[in-house]
Amino acid sequence: MNQDQIRATVLSELSEIAPEIDTATLAPDRPLREQVDLDSFDWLRFLVALHERLKVEIPESDYARLGSVDQLVAYLAAKTA
Amino acid sequence: MIEFKLPSLGADMDEGKLLEWKIKPGDRVTRGQIVAVVDTSKAAVDIESWQEGTVHALLVQPEQTIAVGTVMALYTEAGEAAPPPQAPAPAQTLAQPTSAPAVPAAAPAPSPAPASSTTAAAATPALARTRISPAARQRAAELQIAIDTLGRGSGELGAITLADVERAAQSLSVSAPAMPAAKPAATPTRADERALQMRRTIAAALSRSKREIPHYYLSEPIPMRRTLDWLAAENAARPIARRLLLAAPLLKAVAVCLKSLPELNGWYRDDAFTPSAAIHVGVAISLRQGGLVAPALHDVPAQNLDQLMAALGDLIQRTRSGRLRSSELSDGTVTVTSLGEQGVQAVQGVIYPPQVALVGFGRVTEQAWAADGALMAMPVLTASLAADHRVSDGHRGARFLTLLRELLQQPERLSEPT
Numbered sequence: 001m002n003q004d005q006i007r008a009t010v011l012s013e014l015s016e017i018a019p020e021i022d023t024a025t026l027a028p029d030r031p032l033r034e035q036v037d038l039d040s041f042d043w044l045r046f047l048v049a050l051h052e053r054l055k056v057e058i059p060e061s062d063y064a065r066l067g068s069v070d071q072l073v074a075y076l077a078a079k080t081a
Numbered sequence: 082m083i084e085f086k087l088p089s090l091g092a093d094m095d096e097g098k099l100l101e102w103k104i105k106p107g108d109r110v111t112r113g114q115i116v117a118v119v120d121t122s123k124a125a126v127d128i129e130s131w132q133e134g135t136v137h138a139l140l141v142q143p144e145q146t147i148a149v150g151t152v153m154a155l156y157t158e159a160g161e162a163a164p165p166p167q168a169p170a171p172a173q174t175l176a177q178p179t180s181a182p183a184v185p186a187a188a189p190a191p192s193p194a195p196a197s198s199t200t201a202a203a204a205t206p207a208l209a210r211t212r213i214s215p216a217a218r219q220r221a222a223e224l225q226i227a228i229d230t231l232g233r234g235s236g237e238l239g240a241i242t243l244a245d246v247e248r249a250a251q252s253l254s255v256s257a258p259a260m261p262a263a264k265p266a267a268t269p270t271r272a273d274e275r276a277l278q279m280r281r282t283i284a285a286a287l288s289r290s291k292r293e294i295p296h297y298y299l300s301e302p303i304p305m306r307r308t309l310d311w312l313a314a315e316n317a318a319r320p321i322a323r324r325l326l327l328a329a330p331l332l333k334a335v336a337v338c339l340k341s342l343p344e345l346n347g348w349y350r351d352d353a354f355t356p357s358a359a360i361h362v363g364v365a366i367s368l369r370q371g372g373l374v375a376p377a378l379h380d381v382p383a384q385n386l387d388q389l390m391a392a393l394g395d396l397i398q399r400t401r402s403g404r405l406r407s408s409e410l411s412d413g414t415v416t417v418t419s420l421g422e423q424g425v426q427a428v429q430g431v432i433y434p435p436q437v438a439l440v441g442f443g444r445v446t447e448q449a450w451a452a453d454g455a456l457m458a459m460p461v462l463t464a465s466l467a468a469d470h471r472v473s474d475g476h477r478g479a480r481f482l483t484l485l486r487e488l489l490q491q492p493e494r495l496s497e498p499t
Contacts, residue, residue, distance in 0.1 A: 044324065
């Protein structure tokens with residue numbers, strides 16, 4: 001899966017958790033949780049969904065590196081490569 | 082004959098609109114069975130029966146708005162002969178609220194009274210359960226699309242989502258452009274009205290709280306190193322889908338501490354406090370479209386953290402998709418609000434009547450912490466208590482926060498049922 005596909009997956013799973021957002025308006029380099037109202041449960045569901053879609057392990061100790069869409073995509077791309 | 086009445090849906094929900102019946106005349110009903118779905122200003126609620134019997138007649142029709150306490154159905158008891166089907170009595174009790182709605186702006190709609198109980202029954206066949214999000218339900222109503230024409234949705238467990246409704250509207254407008262069904266929503270929308278209605282119901286309950294309850298407020302900074310380290314170690318060994326959030330040990334700790342402080346757990350009604358042996362913790366859950374619901378997690382001390390985590394996840398999901406059970410809205414004996422998620426350091430809460438205490442958690446922040454003659458960096462959580470002075474004093478409230486602080490220094494004690 002290339003980066004564009006991973007990005008599309010990330011945004012589609014995000015829309016499932018927060019259906020009210022327009023993913024086209026998100027700043028991909030800004031912290032996601034500053035732009036989208038995600039509580040810790042939403043965040044966990046989002047990561048679980050990405051784990052299931054991409055078969056990637058995401059240890060809790062890595063959460064701090066997953067702030068923005070760009071960071072998520074880079075992290076997941078490295079893991080799926 | 083047993084009268085089944087619309088049960089309480091919590092202090093701020095005094096009426097509801099029947100969406101559908103889950104029973105029909107002749108069905109046997111057991112305690113706890115979901116018999117109807119009622120829409121409140123906050124959510125669609127699965128109404129559970131607290132009586133047992135055989136359904137004789139359904140007295141309220143879908144789309145009718147009724148007050149809490151209205152007789153919705155009549156059951157016959159075991160061994161009781163059903164009265165003749167033309168019995169006129171049920172029609173007279175139709176939609177007679179036994180308590181007035183708190184929100185005068187939303188008086189019950191005039192009810193088309195069925196000529197007899199049998200016609201009411203015939204008019205309301207048991208409908209298959211349709212899973213649909215509140216937003217989708219509103220949009221479908223705006224677009225005048227019948228929900229039962231939408232089929233299985235694309236959401237979780239086949240739930241119909243807003244996108245499904247929009248797609249259906251698109252295809253309707255393509256296939257039949259002249260149909261009025263696909264006209265764009267007029268302004269103001271039903272969603273706006275609903276948001277306004279929810280704001281009114283929250284205002285009514287919390288105005289009552291501030292008017293009647295002499296609140297006192299306490300807060301305590303709690304060092305969280307031990308609990309967070311324990312949680313991190315626990316989660317490192319778990320697959321992602323089974324990881325615990327801090328909310329689970331916090332809710333558990335609150336419930337365990339309340340066991341030794343009964344004056345903070347229960348209901349104040351009719352000038353008297355009744356402590357509750359059971360500890361059902363209401364969890365303040367914000368809704369995506371705005372507003373707040375605080376449904377209860379039942380018997381929290383008896384659950385281990387995995388059970389609690391699963392129950393909490395389920396409760397949040399169902400709150401946001403609008404599928405709560407009536408007992409969850411009426412059973413809470415205390416409420417917990419966690420505003421730390423939004424980044425604030427502390428909360429001074431408003432008690433949700435008839436409860437007598439509300440526990441608030443802020444955000445965990447790293448702070449300079451002096452202990453044992455040394456200065457260190459410490460993750461700190463500010464816990465607060467708003468409690469009812471008619472029932473307890475600051476001394477007992479302080480005891481609660483002290484117990485909570487101590488328990489969170491021994492997180493391994495939280496993992497098992499107590």
